[in-house]
Structures are given as C-alpha cells and as structure tokens.
Amino acid sequence: MMVNFSLLLPAVLNGVTTGAIYALIALGLTLIYGVLHIINFAHGSLLMLALYAAFFLYTLAGIDPYVAVLILVPAFFVLGYGLQRFVIQPTSHGRDENILLVTLGLAIIIDNLALWLWTSTTRTIDTSYAFEVIDLGFAFIPLPKIIAFFGALAFAALLWALITFTDLGRAIRAVARERDGARLVGIRVEHVYAMTFGIGTAAVAAAACFLLPTFYVTPQVGYAFVLVAFTTVVLGGMGSFVGALSAGLLLGIVESLGGLYLGESLGQLGIFVIFILILLFRPMGLFGARA
Amino acid sequence: MLLEVDRLEAGYGVVPVLRGLSLHVASGEVIAVLGANGAGKSTLNRVLSGLMPPWSGHVRFEGIETTGQDAAAMVEAGLVHVPEGRRIFPNLNVRENLELGSYRRGRPRRRQNLERAFEIFPRLKERTSQAAGTLSGGEQQMLSIARGLMAEPKLLILDEPSLGLSPLLVEEMFGLVQRICADGLGILLVEQNVMQSLAIASRAYMLENGAFTLEGPAAALLENPQLKKAYLGL
Ligand SMILES: Nc1ncnc2c1ncn2[C@@H]1O[C@H](COP(=O)(O)OP(=O)(O)OP(=O)(O)O)[C@@H](O)[C@H]1O
Ligand SMILES: [Mg+2]
Numbered sequence: 001m002m003v004n005f006s007l008l009l010p011a012v013l014n015g016v017t018t019g020a021i022y023a024l025i026a027l028g029l030t031l032i033y034g035v036l037h038i039i040n041f042a043h044g045s046l047l048m049l050a051l052y053a054a055f056f057l058y059t060l061a062g063i064d065p066y067v068a069v070l071i072l073v074p075a076f077f078v079l080g081y082g083l084q085r086f087v088i089q090p091t092s093h094g095r096d097e098n099i100l101l102v103t104l105g106l107a108i109i110i111d112n113l114a115l116w117l118w119t120s121t122t123r124t125i126d127t128s129y130a131f132e133v134i135d136l137g138f139a140f141i142p143l144p145k146i147i148a149f150f151g152a153l154a155f156a157a158l159l160w161a162l163i164t165f166t167d168l169g170r171a172i173r174a175v176a177r178e179r180d181g182a183r184l185v186g187i188r189v190e191h192v193y194a195m196t197f198g199i200g201t202a203a204v205a206a207a208a209c210f211l212l213p214t215f216y217v218t219p220q221v222g223y224a225f226v227l228v229a230f231t232t233v234v235l236g237g238m239g240s241f242v243g244a245l246s247a248g249l250l251l252g253i254v255e256s257l258g259g260l261y262l263g264e265s266l267g268q269l270g271i272f273v274i275f276i277l278i279l280l281f282r283p284m285g286l287f288g289a290r291a
Numbered sequence: 292m293l294l295e296v297d298r299l300e301a302g303y304g305v306v307p308v309l310r311g312l313s314l315h316v317a318s319g320e321v322i323a324v325l326g327a328n329g330a331g332k333s334t335l336n337r338v339l340s341g342l343m344p345p346w347s348g349h350v351r352f353e354g355i356e357t358t359g360q361d362a363a364a365m366v367e368a369g370l371v372h373v374p375e376g377r378r379i380f381p382n383l384n385v386r387e388n389l390e391l392g393s394y395r396r397g398r399p400r401r402r403q404n405l406e407r408a409f410e411i412f413p414r415l416k417e418r419t420s421q422a423a424g425t426l427s428g429g430e431q432q433m434l435s436i437a438r439g440l441m442a443e444p445k446l447l448i449l450d451e452p453s454l455g456l457s458p459l460l461v462e463e464m465f466g467l468v469q470r471i472c473a474d475g476l477g478i479l480l481v482e483q484n485v486m487q488s489l490a491i492a493s494r495a496y497m498l499e500n501g502a503f504t505l506e507g508p509a510a511a512l513l514e515n516p517q518l519k520k521a522y523l524g525l
Contacts, residue, residue, distance in 0.1 A: 182391075
C-alpha cells in the first residue's frame, strides 16, 4: 500500500486527539475497576447523561461546553458519589456480582429515561469555533480537537497527581489492594469507594464537555464509547493508569488510520480486532505485568 | 481501666466462635492471650478493633462504651490492631504505608510519628521509597507494627507478631514489645509462642475453643501443671 504522508500525519494527529478522549473515559473506568474490582456498566450511560447536560447548558443557558467543565465535573462527582453510596452499595450487599448487576440495571434505567425524556433525535450544538482549524504547517487540525486533546491530558494529569500525592489518593490505592489493612488504619472504605466512583464519573463529565463541540448526542451515544473504553482498559492492563492513557491514544490512532484506509464507517473495526487479539494472546494487557 | 471486655460473643454466620469472653487491660502492661490454631484469637482481635460486630457482650475503652463501633472510630479512640498476616499495602512504598498509619491524626503529628517510628525501626528508614510488597517477611512485620504505632495507640493489639520470624528476630520482636510498653501504652499480645509471651506479660489468658480456660499472673501460669502439659509438653 502506498503511504502518503500528507494524509497519514493529519490522520495520526486526529486519532491522537480522539484517543485522548478515549483515554479519559477509560481512566474513569479503570480507576473504578482497580478499586472496586467491578466493571461499571453504567459508565457509557453516565457519559451520555453528561453530554445531554452539556448540551442543555449550552442551548438553554448559553454556557459554553468548555466553561461547563467547571460545573459538570463537580456535579457528576457528586452524582457518582451518591450513586455508589446510596444506590449501588446498599443494593449489592457488598457482593461483586451484585454490583455488576446493579450497574447494568442503572445503565438500562438511565438509557430509557433519556429516550423517554429526549427521544432518539440526534442533537448537536453550533459554536462559533466549531469549524476553526489550526494550521500546523504539515496538517490542519480543528481547533476544538486541539482543545479536547489538551483538556483531556490536563484532566488526566490532575487525576494522576490526585492519586499519587494526596491523602485521598493514598487511601484509594490502599483500599484497592488491601481492604482490611485500610480499615485498620482508620480509612472508611465505603467512603473511599464512593469517592472513587465519584472521580470516575467526573472524568466522564470532563470527557463529555470536551467532546460535545465536535460530536453529537443521542440516548445511545454512550455505547460506542464504552466499547472502546473497555478495549482501552483491557489493552492497557486492568487497573493501570499509564496503560489506559497509552492504550487510549493508540486506539484513537488505530481508528483514525482504519478510517483512512478502510473507509470512515470501518474505522472502529481495527479497535475490535485488537480487542479480540488482546483477549486471545495477552489477556493481562499490552502494558499489564500481572496476569 | 484501658480496655474492659465483658461476656463477649461473636461468630461467623450462625457459627459461634467466641463464647462469652471477659478480659481487661491496663495502660503500661502487656497482657497475653494464648491459644492454639483456631481457638478464636484473631476473631477476638477483629471484634475488638471493630472489623466485625459482636453478637452480644460489651466493650469499654477508657471507660466509654464502644461496643459495635467501626474500625475507624476505634483507631480514632486509640485502639490499634496490628493484624495477623501483616496487611500492609504492597503497592505503596514504605513511607506511604507509614503515613497512612497516621491517617486519622493529621499532618503535623504525622511528621513526629514518622521520626519516632524510624527511631524504633532504623531499618525501615533505609527503605522509605521501596514498595512494601518487596520487603522481606521480617521487614514487612516491622512495617506492620510501625504502621500501627503511627496511629498513636493507647492500646496496641498484636496478632502473632512472631509468626514467620527467625529465632533471632523473634527475640528482637519480644524485646521491642517490652520497649513499646515502657512508653505507657497497653499491649494485648496474641501469641502461640507461650514461653516467650509469658516472660514479658504481666497477666495471661488461655483461649480454648472460644473460651478462656485459664487466666492469671504470668508467673503463676508458668507453674500451672495444666498449661505445662498442654502447651509446653512437660
Ligand atoms: N471469615 C470466616 N468465616 C467463617 N469462619 C471463620 C472465619 N474466620 C475464622 N473462622 C473460624 O473461626 C474459628 C476461629 O478462627 P480464628 O482465626 O479466630 O483462630 P485463631 O485462634 O486466630 O487461629 P490461628 O492461630 O490459626 O490464627 C476457626 O474455626 C475458623 O475456621
Ligand atoms: Mg489467628
């Protein structure tokens, strides 16, 4: 196959910007997995909810999605905290398989509620900057994608700093590996679970705000992302922060190159081929050390 | 009295393990609870530190009723449990493990506690940034005790601290327990190592099948024919 760099480079850059969003969504998922040891099936539905929230903040209140980050991140943190503390925890009685079912149930409820409230109409917002492009000399990249890229990376860096340097971060890492030990130093494990779920949900809200200017929202929009996020988490090694970040970026590039060579509609094919190959040959993930 | 336990009963599911235990510990004394595998020693510790609720009975700490309070509340009050199997955080480094020991104590006190812990365990100071999971078994046991001390305990519960240590380290461990106790805190030492425990304890309780079958001053227990026969093979 002919390699045309004037096409290839923009495609890679485009892929990296999408990949940063994938990474951010996957970081939330992998954080929750690493600490609560469950796959949060409601993750995509919460993303959808955040996209609608950003959409209505823009159309009804005129708040730009990039400004809405400051509102939706705390709001979705509180939502996630409350969901874990007052819905998932009490209904699952501490059993992992129950938690799984409760998050699945939550996803179904949120999705159908969205369908009922907002119908399946595809909605987009028109911003003044939606079609602005930045000329990098060798490629033109839409401005909102560049903002999304740096916004997602900045949020990921904040998350990393939180986990690495704060008391809460230490408590989260402690609970992830040694629940009883954590209890014995006085950590309230249920609180840490809820904080973790809140942070994971906040990451999804940030992703939604960065995504909306170049994307659309429907009640089903979460599925596309959550599948990619699962792939990202598996590829990066379950529960691994750096793994999720690199895997997200990689998958963004794979999708973009797939779109370039196979046609737009088959762009995601490569992602799922990778997903299956990873599950077959490296179930611990590309970057994962432990089985 | 630092800790008073009155007719404590507890178990798992419907299976009773502790059948009406009463004991007391004062500040500045080492109290030993001795018993064979499965006697219920760790279960007693778990109930006392709030990891599991008792079925019935009372626990009073510094004269205040604390029955059924959670582990965080007990740590806050000053009852600290260094558990069987160490339970350190393998993915965190030594310093982070220790700092989490002072989780309920605030940052200024944490610094002082850390200095004191390094004074008692100089070997940990050389390894502050090593992942705790890569420490040797003995070092992990020290870290576990040091982490407990970081919580500023008034009562320290030690669950088989000598388990898995070489004879030399066991010696060191019992010396250490005595030294910590000299600072004025109470120690509930749960052990299978009967001779060495009785050597440093002021009183002891023999736990069999969830009930205390013998109790009294350590010196008297050392002479007890029943104990000699059962545990020392004499
Ligand atoms: N989580 C649990 N679920 C059910 N039974 C348990 C549980 N933990 C302990 N037991 C049972 O309770 C009894 C007492 O166990 P415990 O761990 O308190 O003994 P122990 O005296 O600490 O023994 P060891 O010296 O071996 O540590 C045992 O019969 C044990 O099988
Ligand atoms: Mg035990």
